[in-house]
Amino acid sequence: MKFDLKQFRYDGSGKLRLDKRPTRIKPVYDSKDEYKEMLADHVDQLSGIQNILYADNRYALLLIFQAMDAAGKDSVIKHVMSGVNPQGCQVHSFKHPSIMELEHDFLWRTNCGLPERGRIGIFNRSYYEEVLIVRVHPEILKSQNIPDELTNHGKVWEHRYRSIVNQEQHLHLNGTRILKFYLHLSKEEQRLRFLERIDNPEKNWKFSVADLEERKFWDQYMEAYEACIEGTSTKDAPWYIIPADDKKNARLFVSSIVLETLEGLKLTYPETSPERHKELLDIRKRLENPENGK
Known part of the structure; x- marks a missing residue:
């Protein structure tokens, strides 16, 4: 890899200042063609290792994406996970909670979408x-x-951070590895992407007046993200603060982090027992004999 993934990782150590974190860094690709080659290689590797994850059936992987509007969450998911077998991947988009969901604690509705092992x-x-x-x-x-x-009592957010940390620790101890990505977009880049959504008829559906209204709360959102990331980053479930003004860079960073995490699990295909191996050899003999293999 041409880049150090540790620069994006925040595990709760030290005070977090998002205004000191870059939203754009130098491209790690030299050309559009090289970007395509790099991403295609990552996608191919992910496809292969996801098959082993499924067969190994000991771990689950949960990817969480948070960001301001127009930061590119959908496109990252689309491009990075394009080669993964749909049978081994589950995507959930959480909008406004329903009436039923509001009748439960705030973690209930997402718990229903947690991935199974493999x-x-x-x-x-x-x-x-x-x-x-x-x-x-x-x-x-x-x-x-x-x-x-x-x-x-003024501590509702601290209590919710504690609930989240406890939940993620519980998942980790039961085999679910969690990667949390905050796509760090600048306010100016959001403005430009909003304009593009207005100018491009195919993207008109992505923009609404509500998006513009939420933009007025930019500073409050930055404060909320800082407090949230600082309050919920741990060694086992850190946040990755990804510069998102360059979509291509962001996709390469995310795919690299996912790959690095999966490779660190030391996944293997299940070993065949002597009894099973003997059984397979017997089946092979029967199949090799046209009369017995009918």
């Missing part, structure tokens, strides 16, 4: 919305019918 789960937004958009718009919290004494 599979890759992808959360396009996640339970982290409950400490991001809900923090920026506290009126949402009031609509959740939580007893006042549990929300009016």
Whole structure:
């Protein structure tokens, strides 16, 4: 690899300042063709190792993507996971919670989408919305019918961070590896991408007045992201802060981190026992004999 993935990793050590983290860095590819070759190689490797993950059936991998609007979450998922067998990959996009979901604790609805062993789960937004958009718009919290004494003490966000950390530790201890990606987009790049969505008829559907209204809360969102990432990054479930102004770079960084994580699991195909090997040899003999192999 031409780049050091550790520069994007934040495990909770030290004070986090998103304004000190770059949203754009020098491209790690020299040309568009080289980018395509690099990404295709990553996708091919992911496809192969995902087959072993499925056969090994000991670990699950959960990828969580959070970002401001237009940061490229959908395109990262589309391009990076394009070669993965759909049977071994589950994608969940979490929008506004339903009435039923609001009747449960804030982790309930995402728990239903956690990946099984041997599979890759992808959360396009996640339970982290409950400490991001809900923090920026506290009126949402009031609509959740939580007893006042549990929300009016000024520590609701710290309590939710603790719930998230405990949840992710529980998953880790049971074989689920978690990769959390914050696609770090600049406000100027978001403006340009919004304009592109307006100018390109094929992207008109991606833009609404609500997106422009949310942009007014940019500073509050940055504060919420800083507090969230700092409060929920751990050694076993760190956040990766990915410069996202260059979409191609972002895809290469994410695919590299996913590959590095899967390779670190030392996955193998299940070993064949002597008894099973003997059984297979017997079946082979029967198949080699046209009369017995009917």
